[in-house]
Amino acid sequence: MQKPRARALGLPFAGTTGPLNAITDVAGVTVGFTTLTDPALNMRTGVTAIRPRADKGVPVPIWAGHYALNGNGEMTGTHWIDDAGYMIGPVCITNTHGVGAVHHGVTQWMIEHYAEFFAQDHGWAMPVVAETYDGVLNDIxxxxxxxDHAVAALWAAKGGAVHEGSVGGGNGMIAYQFxxxxxxxxxxxxxxxQGYTMGCLVQANHGRRSDFQVLGRMVGQLIPEGVFDRGLPQKEMGSIIVVLITDAPLSGLSLRQVAKRAALGIGRGGTPGGNSSGDIFLALSVANPGPMPQRAGTVLSKMEVNxxxxxxxxxxxxxxxxxxxVNxxxxxxxxxxxxxxGHIVPGIDTTRLAALF
Structure with a gap:
């Protein structure tokens, strides 16, 4: 059963949320998971799939921008995003050693899902697959x-409420030593x-307990118990992947600027973006749907927020x-x-967290 979310605990976050307070508040966005847990096999990992569009047959470009605060991590496909300002297909997140397998699976799914495009054009698949390291809780x-796990997550993608915590690629992840x-x-x-929605999904696997802040309160120092750091370097290890999706019409350049703001968002939690952390961010816009550029005219016309x-x-x-x-x-x-x-990575004591507010 899903535990209460941060707002349900009384944490007074600023801003107005969408109906679900989830990335799926952006119309057409769906999320799916493959979650792999078997203690007998030391297995706690998985795949998270985000489908920004419900396109099929021929892909519809998704305008995109990317930013890496610290590059000790991977997000495939970003060189083309930086040059072209768009991508096609889904975004998947997994563990560090699963990137190749997930890339293969997403490519297979795209060839089948966009069958007309790959049959009639010189179609190419350049999936966006990102990762964080789950080797403390999983035999990576x-x-x-x-x-097949990537394909299953993609077919499982749906709208509505999004599960959080130990699901999909986030199954084996730790943040601020919780x-x-x-x-x-x-x-x-x-x-x-005009009203617009900004949705976000993170795979949080970063931060040191002593740095952890929530809405300006030093929660990590107020709840210091149960810190797992035995056998680990005494510095920030791990990573965070952030995917932002909006229905606002934005160019690739503007989306890169939006992606940069994810650094300010994670910074509010206290992380400095440590040298051993891969902090990689992607921002997408589902506005301005249109044909693939090779099927479009010589001059393109698009709306864009000034x-x-x-x-x-x-x-x-x-x-x-x-x-x-925090969710x-x-x-x-x-x-x-x-x-x-022989150790335990604790879940945060939500009663104590709520009491701080």
């Missing part, structure tokens, strides 16, 4: 994630009389990322470690 070297994983949130804003009016979307991104990280943490429950064995 056993390579349990397979292409059990964490998958978290989501959303914000709605108005620009020029950069002089974009600040509410920046704030929406910062607020949604901040809350999504990932409050969903966590105590989990036994794999490497080294």
């Amino acid at each position: 070297n056993a390579l349990r994630v397979t292409p 059990k964490a994983g998958t978290g989501t949130a959303s914000r709605v804003v108005e620009i020029g009389g 950069g002089e009016a974009i600040d509410p979307l920046y704030m929406a991104a910062v607020q949604a990322v901040e809350e999504a990280v 990932a943490i409050v969903a966590g429950e105590d989990v036994a470690t794999f490497k080294p064995k």
Whole structure:
């Protein structure tokens, strides 16, 4: 059963959320999971799949921008995003050693799902697959994630409420030395009389307990018990992947600026973005649907929010990322470690957290 989310505990986050306070508040966005848990096999991992569009047959470009605060991690497909300002297909998140298998699975899914495009055009698949390291709670070297797990997560994608914590790629993840994983949130804003939604999903696997803040309170120092750090370097280890999706019409350049704001969102939680952390962010816009560029005319026409009016979307991104990280943490429950064995990574005591507010 899903534990109460951060707002249900009385934490007074700023901003107005969408109906679900989830990335799926953006119309057409769906999320699916494959969650792999077997203590007998030291297995706690999985795949998270995000489908920004419900396209089929021929892909519809998704306008995109990317930013890496610290690059000790992986997100495939970003070189093309940086050059072209768009991507096609889904986004998947898994563990560090699962990137190749998930990339293979997503490519297979895209070839089947966009069959007309790949049959009639010189179609290519360049999936976006990102990762964080789950080797403390999962035998990551056993390579349990397979292409079929990615395909299953994609077919499982649906709208509505999004599960959080130990699901999908977030199954084996730790944030601020609490059990964490998958978290989501959303914000709605108005620009020029038009309402827009900013949705966020994170895979949180970053931070040191002593740095952890929630809404300006030093929660990590007020709840210091149960810190698991035995056998680990005394520095920030892990990573965070942030995916932001909006229905606001934005260019690739503006979306790169939105992606940068994810750094401010995670910074509100206290992390400095440590050298051993991969903090990699993707921002997408589902506005301006249209044909693949090779099937479009010579001159393209698109709507775009004026950069002089974009600040509410920046704030929406910062607020949604901040809350999504806390949602990932409050969903966590105590989990036994794999490497080294014999310890527990605790879920946060939500009663004590609520009492602080």
